[in-house]
Amino acid sequence: MVVADVDPFAVMNVVGLLAFAIAGALKAADAGLDIFGVGVLGVVTALGGGTTRDVLVDRLPASLAAVGEMSVALVGVGLALVLIHSLHGQVRDHPAFLTSDAIGLSAFAATGALVGVQAGVSPFGIVILATITAVGGGSIADILIGRVPVVLRDDFYATPAVVGGVAFLVARALGAPTGVPSALCAALVFTVRMLALRYEWRLPQV
Amino acid sequence: MVVADVDPFAVMNVVGLLAFAIAGALKAADAGLDIFGVGVLGVVTALGGGTTRDVLVDRLPASLAAVGEMSVALVGVGLALVLIHSLHGQVRDHPAFLTSDAIGLSAFAATGALVGVQAGVSPFGIVILATITAVGGGSIADILIGRVPVVLRDDFYATPAVVGGVAFLVARALGAPTGVPSALCAALVFTVRMLALRYEWRLPQV
Amino acid sequence: MVVADVDPFAVMNVVGLLAFAIAGALKAADAGLDIFGVGVLGVVTALGGGTTRDVLVDRLPASLAAVGEMSVALVGVGLALVLIHSLHGQVRDHPAFLTSDAIGLSAFAATGALVGVQAGVSPFGIVILATITAVGGGSIADILIGRVPVVLRDDFYATPAVVGGVAFLVARALGAPTGVPSALCAALVFTVRMLALRYEWRLPQV
Incomplete structure (x- = not known):
């Protein structure tokens, strides 16, 4: 398989679904839900942002149209169930949770921007879709x-997605080849999010 | 009127609208809202699941397109106002509330599955639509x-809808005649829900 | 510019976006959010009702399709930031908040009714759309x-929008010229809302 043939949306989507299903579960x-609640919250976190994105651009959500998204989300929930039994201490601040959540945020910001381009929305619309897709499920x-x-x-939860959406727009405007704007977007969202967590960045109060 | 001529969707929809308007009111x-809050919550509970279902499959919600759904919901709210004055004790655990809620859950799971078939969604999509339509308004x-x-x-609120959605799929796959899959779905959701309430079923903790 | 050439939707939309962006910010x-939270809540309050309205009538939300709505919302947030520093006492009960919120409520009820007419929904649907568009963002x-x-x-938050939606329908049925039904709707929503605040109107308990 040649790299140029890989659909950027498909890659980002699978990565985001898995990461957010794990983070949601x-x-x-952490919230003390039973196994059904764990499954529901994993699936909702994985499918919620993309479903909202698809409803906003007026198309049948991928989560309903085919079996793929749900299948990937259920695999993610399965992985999380294994992980839960090997975690020690508070899940909320555990690197496994924070990292999978940041990966989901990054990958879904990219899918939001890509769908926005397809749907022909405005530049603001692309940043909004990147942000809503990223933060929607959580x-x-x-x-x-x-x-x-x-x-x-948390100030730097939506902010990284906004930054990534803007970077996606700039890369596209500069004529970057297919796959580069979305990869740049995801990389930037992840970096900004992890740095913000590490250094406890805050925006100023009004 | 011959039974074969009855539209399964129309029957399930009216039953669900009435039952959920009563349950919501x-x-x-029970939450101490005034008469406007009672009306709003009755209408939202009745129309919420179906409206979400229609938005998801990308069609103008039946609740907006015609006056029928709102009219039925308002009748349900009216019935609930009569009922409220004759209830004794906590509404939350009263059989009138629990039964009307279970009827709404059952009928709306069936409408969700039927709309999913019309919209051509995947098998997972049908189970998701049955579940969202059933639990959405509440x-x-x-x-x-x-x-x-x-x-x-409550573990066994969405679970019955999932079970009913799967039963709907199996009945359809086995070639059951029109009306049978949705009737089976509704009957199963209602039975599982009432048994779960009666015997206080719980799913295991993670 | 001749008054007859003004698009009633465009006027009501800009007024509503500005007023709700200020009210949301x-x-x-008031809730103690930082500057990012102030911006997000301003934008969400401004764009939320109209986006929900557009999703319900199955069209690409104006907030995504073009840069105009977001731009107006951001101007509103900017105005609010100036206002915040000159307000004294509790924001929640401050006339600046209550009045901008009432203006947003009025203007958006009118846009909801206008979009409902365009989408060909039922009379109930028009009242529902007026109400959801008005109260959705907040x-x-x-x-x-x-x-x-x-x-x-608050009993008289949605109630004024319902009253305005009904007045819109009546004015249209009586053959009022373009712009009159929406202006009447907005004027009535604003008047009822401000009177309800002034005289602390309540609906009876059940």
């Missing part, structure tokens, strides 16, 4: 378990 | 009144 | 910051 375990999951969504608790 | 009374209502949605508090 | 400041914002939405806490 770990979050459910926010729905937080609301379901009665928490204020992380997107409002 | 009773839930609002979950939106719970979030509006600041409760963790019952779908996450 | 003030609400975020409700999403409230849920994001973990509050019970004002639509359920």
Whole structure:
């Protein structure tokens, strides 16, 4: 298989689905949910952002149209169940949770931007779609378990996605070849998110 | 009127709208809302799941397109107002609430599966649509009144809908005549839900 | 410019976007959010109702399709940032907040009714769209910051929008010229809302 033949959307989508299914399932375990709650929250976190994205651009969500997305999400939940039994200490601050969540954020920001281009939305629309796709699943999951969504608790949760969306636009405007804008977007989201976690970045109060 | 001429969707839809409008209005009374809140929560519970279902399969929601759904929901709210004054004790655990909620869950799981078939979604998509249509209205209502949605508090709220969705798929695959898969789905959701309530079924903790 | 040439939707939309961006940003400041939270809540409050409205009638949301809505929302957030530093006392009950919120409610009820007519929905559908467009953005914002939405806490938040939607229908049925039904709707929503705040109107308990 030649690299040029790889569909950037498909790669980012599978990575994001797996990472967010793991992050969502770990979050459910942290909240003390039982095995059904763990499965539901893993699936909702994995499928929520992309389904919202597809509804916004007025197309049948990929999560409903084919069996692929749900299958990948269930594999992710399975991996999380194995992981849960080997984790020690608070799941909320565990590197396994924070890293899988950051990977999901990065990959889904890229899928949001790619779908925005396909749907012919405005530049703002592309940044909005990148951000909503990235933070959507986790926010729905937080609301379901009665928490204020992380997107409002943590300054650098949506901010990295906004930065990634803008980088995607710039790379496209500069004529970067297929796959480069989305890879750059994902890499930047991940880097900014991990740095923000490591150095506890905060935005100023009003 | 010959039974074969009855549209399974229309029957299930009216039953579900009435039952969920009653359940939603009773839930609002239980939460101490005033008459406007009771009306809003009844209507939202009745129309919420089906509207979400229609948005997901990319069609104009039946709740907006015609006056029928809203009219039935308002009749349900009216019935609930009569009922509220004759109920004694906690509404939350009252058989009138639990039974109307279970009927709504059953009928709407069937409408979700039927719409999924029409929209040409995948088998997973049909189970997802059956589940979202069944639990959607009650979950939106719970979030509006600041409760963790019952779908996450009670293991056997979404589980019956999943079971019913799978039964619908199996009946269709076996070539059951029109109306049988949806009737089987609804009957199974109702039975599993009522048994789970009666015997306080729980899924194992992770 | 002749008044007859002004698009009623465009006018109501810009007024609503500005007013709700200000109201949402003030609400975020009241809730103690930082500058990013203020921006997000302002934008979500401004764009949330209209985006929900567009998704419901099955069209690409105006907030994504073009840069205009986001630009206006950001101007509103900027105005709010200036305002925040000159406000004294509790933002929640401040006339600046309550008035901008009432203006947003009024203008967006009118846009909801206008889009409903375009989409060919039923009379009930027009009242529902007017109401959801009016209360949608503020409700999403409230849920994001973990509050019970004002639509359920305050009887006369959705009620004015319902009244305005009905007035819109009546004016249209009586053959009022373009722009009159929406202007009447907005004026009535604003008047009812401000009177309800001034005289602390309540609906009776069940």
